[in-house]
Structures are given as structure tokens and as C-alpha cells.
Amino acid sequence: MNFYFDNDSPIYIQLVEQLKLYIVSGKIEPGGKLPSIRELSLQLQINPNTIQKALQELENLELIYTERTNGKYVTSSKKNIGKTKKEMTNEKIIEFITDMANLGISKEEIIKNLLELGEKE
Amino acid sequence: MNFYFDNDSPIYIQLVEQLKLYIVSGKIEPGGKLPSIRELSLQLQINPNTIQKALQELENLELIYTERTNGKYVTSSKKNIGKTKKEMTNEKIIEFITDMANLGISKEEIIKNLLELGEKE
Amino acid sequence: MNFYFDNDSPIYIQLVEQLKLYIVSGKIEPGGKLPSIRELSLQLQINPNTIQKALQELENLELIYTERTNGKYVTSSKKNIGKTKKEMTNEKIIEFITDMANLGISKEEIIKNLLELGEKE
């Protein structure tokens, strides 16, 4: 797991986004234990308060849960994970389509563009 | 021209984004005169300083220019407008593809998804 | 005589500067009659008030003088013209040296630079 941060948005938000992606894409496995806040703080060179804030958000989304005195775990609920994945996907698709529409770019052009990008890679 | 503002990002940024879209999509025509800062301020119920800040950004992007004591105009340079449009489009496409890849969604799935959205509408 | 204007400084100032240069460099001859404000206004596409303001400045500098009901003339006084030329020159040289010093560039480097520029042309 690698994390990248820029100065364009709050660090805790960037952390939430990246952890969400690791969870919904399965790169962090369901039910797995998370490193402690202290550990994460050291590893990522981020203030523990900021880590805590990010993890709190993930807990609100029911993607992780806390076992008192024991640590934090990724949910085992495929349903929760799937729901978040679907939400994220839909949100991003809708936003993308809207953006393209506002730019005056049709669905056909988008698809053509995507296919070309596919060939180049 | 309609403008909508939410509380998720600074007003001046939202104004810049919306004006950019109006310009690159041609809804404000190249060379056209913009309403004065005072007028926009009244219309949008936004402080003139905030309007000024947004327009300054657009001027930095060379999408508008200022005639001293006369007013502000959209650039007539199709090149500038086209360049910005291309930049905005590419940026959003790349971001979208990256997001989808991180979510573990393949290009084929995206296209399928887009086509389905097309049918629904 | 050609005039060029940008939006970086007030037009009347740009007009003063350009006229000063034409006078001190002799491109407008001493004692010569200037076009009327109306004519200049038409030619340069500049508001007559702006022309008037610029000419007033030149009159304060004793580079031109007004013959009531007859028009405006460039001074015949070589002394006045020479004095202004010297002032402008010294001012610009001092400013340039100061700028270069602030940039940490020595006199020797400047001269080297100038000579190189000479060769290229």
C-alpha cells in the first residue's frame, strides 16, 4: 500500500479517499486488521489527529470498525463494501458525464476517446 | 447564463469553473463583453472583491482580458479557448480513467456503463 | 511617427513617454507644429481628454508650448530638449544599474552581455 499526498486538498480527505479505494478494490482484505494510528502516523508522517479523523470517516461509512482496546478492522461485510463501491462508481460516472456534457462533448466522442486511450497503452 | 453555488468549494473557484465552461463551450462568445464587476456582484449577490478574484484567474488563463476603464472581454483567440477546452477535457478523462482503474473497473465495463446510461435517457 | 499602446499602464503616460522620445531624439523637429488634439484623437483612436492630459504634461516639461487659438508647437529650445534627454538617460541608466546590482550582476557582466548582444545583431 502506497499513499500519495498533495497540497490541493486536506490530507485527511486524501487519506480517506485512498483507503476507500484500497478497501473497495480489495487491496486491503475484508476483515483485515489495520495498523494502529501511531504506526500509520509514523509511516505516513502525518499527525495522529489527522489519521484519527480519516479513520473516523471510514467508520461512519461502515467500512471499518473499532474493537475497543484491540484495534481497528476492515469490515467483513461484502454488502457494505459493495455498496460503497457502487456509490463511488456511480458518483464518478455521473460527474464525468456531466462534465463532458458541459464541455459539449457527446457520449460517442467520449467512447471514441476511451477506445483510443486503450490502444495507446 | 445561470450560476449555481454550493458550499463545497470557494465561491470564486466555482465562478471560475462555470465561466470557463461557458467560454469553452461557446455559450459566451469569443470577443464578447462581460458584465461589469459591479453588475455581476449585484446579479450573483457576491461581493465585488470575490468576483474580481475569479475574473483575475480567468485573465491569468488568458481566457479574458481587460480594457482599462472600459470593461472585460472574452478573448477572441480561438487558440486560447481551444487549448483550455482540451486541457479541461483531457484532465477530466485521465482522472476518470484513473478513478475507474483504482476501483477495479475495466475500460469495457465503463463503456458498457456509458451505453446503458445512454439508453435510459 | 508610430504609436503603440498596451494595457499595462495608463494611456496618457504611454503617450507622454513616446512623444518625449520622439522629441528628444529629434524625430519630431524643434519648433515643429503638432497635429491638433482632434486630429491626434482621430489618428490614435484615443479620447481627446487623454490626449489633452498627455500634452499638458509635455507643456509642464517645457517640451512643447501652446500658441492660443493657433496650436501647439515643439519647443525650439535645444537647452530644454537636451536637459530632458539627459534626465531621461541618467534616470534609465541609474535604474538599470540598480536593478542589475539587486540581481547580483556586476558591471563587468553587464558589459560582457551588452557586447554579446552587439555581436548577435
Next chain:
Amino acid sequence: MNFYFDNDSPIYIQLVEQLKLYIVSGKIEPGGKLPSIRELSLQLQINPNTIQKALQELENLELIYTERTNGKYVTSSKKNIGKTKKEMTNEKIIEFITDMANLGISKEEIIKNLLELGEKE
């Protein structure tokens, strides 16, 4: 670091210019931390908004960068600093040569003049 302000141009521009000089001449070292906006405001007796505006310009020029909630730093990029220094130097030299040419003063005369200034000092 000393700052001087006159009434000939906007304060924020003068501040930008002076900070640029301090940066490109190395008097503020690359990577160094700038005083906070509030501190500068107090020291220079200038409104924080005006300071902010000046620093924003420097950030646009990529001469400084912001660490969220932490402060502002001079870039460590020698490339950026060098590029700006070169730009400033060339600009001023070209402007100077043009001015002198318009005044009808030859390169030889300029150099003679510079050398004389050297002797006087």
C-alpha cells in the same frame, strides 16, 4: 530583509518585486521558510490580505509553495529560481537597450557611460 514602499505602484507589486529579488539573489535561501502572513503583516504594517495577494503571485511564479496549515516556503528548485532570474535579467537588459536606442544612444556610449560610473564610485 528590508522593504521599502513608495506610492508609485501598488504595494503588493512592490512586495512581489522585492521578494523576487531577495529570492533570485539568494538573500532568502532556497527551501527557507517565510515568516507567516500575520508576522509579515505586523512587520511591514500592511494588511494581511495584501500580503496574501503578493505571496499568491510568487506562488504562481513557482518561487514559493505552501504547506497547508504549516506555512510558506521558498522553492528548493534552483531551476525555477534560475529561470526567474534569467527572465528578470533579460527583460531589464532588453528594455534598457531599447530605451537607449530610442534616445539615440549607441551601445558604445552606454558602455563608456557605465565605465565612467564605475570610476566615480
Next chain:
DNA sequence: GTGGTCTAGACCACA
């Protein structure tokens, strides 16, 4: 009328 600058001061998120 136009845009530009500046101040005072409040308020916010973030770390």
C-alpha cells in the same frame, strides 16, 4: 462609468 487596491475584520478548516 470602468477596473484596481487596500483595509478592517470576521470566520473557517486544518494540523
Next chain:
DNA sequence: GTGGTCTAGACCACA
């Protein structure tokens, strides 16, 4: 503590 945003409002030069 840090920077960022926004408003209210004054004032200015210019055309």
C-alpha cells in the same frame, strides 16, 4: 498556530 475566503466599504486613476 497556519493559510484561505469573504464581506463591507472606502478610495483611486482613468476615459
